[in-house]
Amino acid sequence: MDLRLDAGLRTRVLRVRALGRERMRPLGLEADRLGRPIPADHPFFAELVRLGLGRTRWSGEDAAEPGGFGARAVVVLAEEMAYWDRGVAVAFPGPGLGEAPLLSLGTAEQRERFLGPFRTPDRPRWGALAMTEPGAGSDVAGIRTAAHREAGGWVLSGAKSFAANASRADWIVVFATVDPGLGRDGHRAFVVERGAPGLGDFHVEHKMGLKAYESTSFTLRDCCVPDANLLGGESAYDRRAGFKGAMRSFNATRPAIAAMAVGMGRAALDESHAFARANGLLGRPRIRDRLANVRRRLRAARLLCWRAAQLADERRPNALEASMAKAVAPAAAFDAAMLGMEILGEVGGRGDSLVEKLFRDAKAMDIVEGTGQIQRIVMARQLVDLPRDREG
Numbered sequence: 001m002d003l004r005l006d007a008g009l010r011t012r013v014l015r016v017r018a019l020g021r022e023r024m025r026p027l028g029l030e031a032d033r034l035g036r037p038i039p040a041d042h043p044f045f046a047e048l049v050r051l052g053l054g055r056t057r058w059s060g061e062d063a064a065e066p067g068g069f070g071a072r073a074v075v076v077l078a079e080e081m082a083y084w085d086r087g088v089a090v091a092f093p094g095p096g097l098g099e100a101p102l103l104s105l106g107t108a109e110q111r112e113r114f115l116g117p118f119r120t121p122d123r124p125r126w127g128a129l130a131m132t133e134p135g136a137g138s139d140v141a142g143i144r145t146a147a148h149r150e151a152g153g154w155v156l157s158g159a160k161s162f163a164a165n166a167s168r169a170d171w172i173v174v175f176a177t178v179d180p181g182l183g184r185d186g187h188r189a190f191v192v193e194r195g196a197p198g199l200g201d202f203h204v205e206h207k208m209g210l211k212a213y214e215s216t217s218f219t220l221r222d223c224c225v226p227d228a229n230l231l232g233g234e235s236a237y238d239r240r241a242g243f244k245g246a247m248r249s250f251n252a253t254r255p256a257i258a259a260m261a262v263g264m265g266r267a268a269l270d271e272s273h274a275f276a277r278a279n280g281l282l283g284r285p286r287i288r289d290r291l292a293n294v295r296r297r298l299r300a301a302r303l304l305c306w307r308a309a310q311l312a313d314e315r316r317p318n319a320l321e322a323s324m325a326k327a328v329a330p331a332a333a334f335d336a337a338m339l340g341m342e343i344l345g346e347v348g349g350r351g352d353s354l355v356e357k358l359f360r361d362a363k364a365m366d367i368v369e370g371t372g373q374i375q376r377i378v379m380a381r382q383l384v385d386l387p388r389d390r391e392g
């Protein structure tokens with residue numbers, strides 16, 4: 001694996017670093033203190049659009065490469081953004097987690113219609129993905145949001161929770177079931193557009209950390225979606241492509257989520273290392289050893305993220321590697337933040353230090369996009385043939 005970053009990527013990292021230091025870190029701290037997400041009309045988002053950010057990776061059907069830049073670049077930039085503030089990074093305009101299912105499941109017409117406006121957006125635009133439900137998180141096969149056919153379209157009924165940026169999104173990729181009796185074979189993905197009749201009851205969830213972006217629950221009450229918004233079109237309906245498409249999406253996004261955890265862990269370590277130095281604690285071998293140990297684990301986690309991304313760029317299967325990265329990085333990040341809290345002692349306990357914020361932010365990284373437990377099950381299925389106890 002080539003570990004070098006090319007000149008273009010290095011330049012991008014430096015740009016993100018400057019933006020992170022000057023804007024993302026202060027905005028993330030402010031959102032944390034206020035306890036609410038950055039509003040959609042905040043001038044920062046319009047500024048990002050002017051800087052050419054908040055765009056899709058997709059460069060159009062005619063492009064030689066399907067993505068504007070590859071998974072490896074995404075992972076490197078995700079780590080750098082999350083180093084400064086992961087909550088602000090997720091609040092960035094863009095198609096968000098909804099991009100991966102559009103790329104893996106969508107037709108050319110659907111990519112053009114839903115991702116096209118994100119190529120050179122005229123204003124901050126968001127997309128979202130809603131899989132999780134009040135009664136179905138890890139057990140994705142257990143989603144109950146129902147989709148049934150009516151003349152000219154589909155009617156969706158159910159409730160979704162914790163969907164990033166959902167209330168400000170132009171559209172939300174919603175996973176639903178056409179027949180709960182079919183388990184995962186019944187899953188289909190629909191693009192529900194803002195203002196669709198029956199889409200509503202948006203409620204921003206209260207979170208312990210990552211407050212800069214909204215995680216939102218909403219309901220679909222006999223929500224009408226045109227036929228053209230079934231991802232993959234009619235052929236996807238017959239191929240029962242929904243569940244596999246969701247899994248492919250997670251394989252695409254998990255390495256970047258894991259890389260974000262690496263960035264957050266690095267931030268916590270840098271902060272607590274500086275505190276230890278300023279307070280004469282680095283003379284204690286036990287503290288030095290523990291700092292070095294967590295730093296080693298974060299570096300190893302970064303390599304797992306890069307490996308999973310490289311396989312994605314080579315269009316090779318990466319489910320195992322994506323799960324490895326997602327299982328390892330959040331745990332290392334959380335340990336880094338926990339160590340920081342120990343080193344800061346009562347300063348951390350006062351609740352107004354960056355390390356304390358990172359401690360709350362980092363916890364969620366083990367939960368989003370499949371918990372650590374679930375990643376270990378996915379890995380065990382491949383590494384030691386752990387049998388599936390449920391096929392849905």
Ligand SMILES: Cc1cc2nc3c(=O)[nH]c(=O)nc-3n(C[C@H](O)[C@H](O)[C@H](O)COP(=O)(O)OP(=O)(O)OC[C@H]3O[C@@H](n4cnc5c(N)ncnc54)[C@H](O)[C@@H]3O)c2cc1C
Nearest residue numbers: 129130131132137138162163164364367368369370371373
């Ligand atoms: C900050 C944040 C952002 C999120 N963003 C999104 C989003 O944008 N879109 C979206 O759809 N969802 C999102 N989610 C939801 C997230 O994907 C779910 O929270 C996650 O899948 C876990 O589901 P759950 O919370 O229902 O926990 P549960 O599935 O109820 O799990 C509870 C505990 O049991 C463990 N567990 C469950 N099953 C097993 C098993 N078979 N074996 C061993 N242990 C098991 C889990 O590891 C966990 O520790 C977000 C969540 C958070 C916290």
